[in-house]
Amino acid sequence: MGPEDLLRRLAPQVLGAVVRRYGHFDLAEDATQEALVAAATQWPADGVPDDPRAWLITVASRRLTDLLRAEQARRRREDRVARWALPEDWLAPAADRTGPASDDTLILLFMCCHPALSPASQIALTLRAVGGLTTAEIARAFLVPEATMTRRVSRAKQTVKASGVPFALPSGEARGERLGAVLHVLYLIFNEGYVGTAGPSLQRTDLADEAIRLTRMVHRLLPGDGEVAGLLALMLLTDARRAARTAPDGGLVPMAEQDRGRWNAAHIAEGIALVTAALPRGHTGPYQLQAAIAAVHDEAPSAAETDWPQIAALYGLLLRISDNPVVRLNHAVAVAMAEGPRAGLELLDALAGEGRLGADHRFHAARAHLLEMTGEQPAAREAYLTAAGLTANLQQQRFLHSKADGVAG
Incomplete structure (x- = not known):
């Protein structure tokens, strides 16, 4: 080291x-x-x-x-x-x-994810205090001026100070709630690294790596928690596809077209072992189910051999414990792949009025793909272009515009 x-x-x-x-x-x-x-x-x-x-x-x-x-x-x-x-x-x-050093790290994570802080401040403070990143590094990762991130971190520290929260692990129900906030923050950091919300690059590997490192740390401190294990498994199984997700020019390569020989076999094996061990223990949470879904994808020898009925069933279970528009969107796509595009489109049409989902490029990209599968070319092209206009990530824009052009041709 x-x-x-x-x-x-x-x-x-x-x-x-x-x-x-x-x-x-x-x-x-x-x-x-x-x-x-x-x-x-x-x-x-x-x-x-x-x-x-x-x-x-x-x-x-x-x-x-x-x-x-x-x-x-x-x-x-x-x-x-x-x-x-x-x-x-x-x-x-x-x-x-064996005690204080580990306990102190976990307490720091709990403090940085204090409920008085906004998610953006929780992320910034976690990366600063626990991750050891400089304010300049965090600002670059989130594409904001360093002065803006400095103010955000400073306000977050002052909020923690003013809250009077003692430097100790919360007890009882509060501890479970705060651990949930910690895992959510780590999940958000990983997602930002996996697909940047803005900027020229599809992925920000430094953020994804940091999220995995911090989640490994929490797993070492809480080895018996199934959701911690599930989140780490989800990150590893998803990040395993990193090398195959981008073309030489930096463009996005969809999963169906990726060279699975370039997937990280060690990450896949570790992720599958984690989720396999976690699922039989006690309560099954959303991170464990998402990890199970990622495992089904990663275990498939090819895109054509993906067990879509199993994935659709797992999303159905996830809907029971974490019913939100994004999960419904993913469930609709899985149903479409298992039962045909019309079945998926019916579910998507029912989601059209779901809050902010109509302004999310993922909804329109999924709809475009299913419309293309049914042969509705003009509608598919329009949906691809709508999706392209709703993302600030340049590589996603390029990919969606190319899909629209492909449909037109």
Whole structure:
């Protein structure tokens, strides 16, 4: 493991340890970042310390004391902090510790996904505090100016601070709700990486990789949670197709036309093992069902051999526990592939008035495909063009325009 990877792994542990002991999430985050910068500067010349985690905690704690000392309104608290000594268990090698480091990382995720924050702020704060990304990196990933992302992260930290939430895992029902928010944020980060909502590239692999890394972390901390395992399986099974999803010119290659020999066999095997182990245990949640659907796709030797009746049945189960327009859209497509395009179009027509779905390019692209299958060329072309006009991703626009041209020809 290189120094950069080591720092990324240790960053949430160090921040969590400092926040747990001293509080001041916003200042602790600044102090931790400064400790990481110091390590990145000093370690290449001086060598990595025997216990890099303890080194970082010590430097971050000293920097936090300096920051607190600079705040005159908090002088009495600063005096108390300056007298505190680091507990011995902080300085123990990470390999000898089974509790606080892991707990602190999970608590950080819960804090970053606090319900007082908007989803956009939850994502930004998670990538900053737990993922270790710089504000500039997050801004580039989401195609916004760095100043905009700086304000978003700053507001998020202030909101967490003002909420007075203690640095501890929520208990009872609140813990389950907050874990749901954590998984949703990781899911959103992955989706943005898998298909960017805007910009010239179809995928943003750095975001997809980060979402998988963070979800692996949560799975290590909560190995018995079926939905955590399901989400990790879903990401791996979906990301397994990455190399085959784009043509040499960067254009989109639909699943039916992908070279399945380029799919990541290791990801597929791991994802299938995860979902196979999770499904028989207790309550079956939406991430497990979505992972099962992805597994059916990935196990098919070819597009023609895809078990569409099974996929349609799994979407039917998913509708019972997560009935939303996007799931209905996917169910309609699966029914069309299993029973014929007319059956799918009937379901899509019933969805036409579903809230924002009419403004979603995926609805019109699916409808266009089914219309093309029935031979209704003019209507299919119109639907492809409508879909192209509703996406800001340039590669999706190119693909949909080419489909429209193909229908016209």
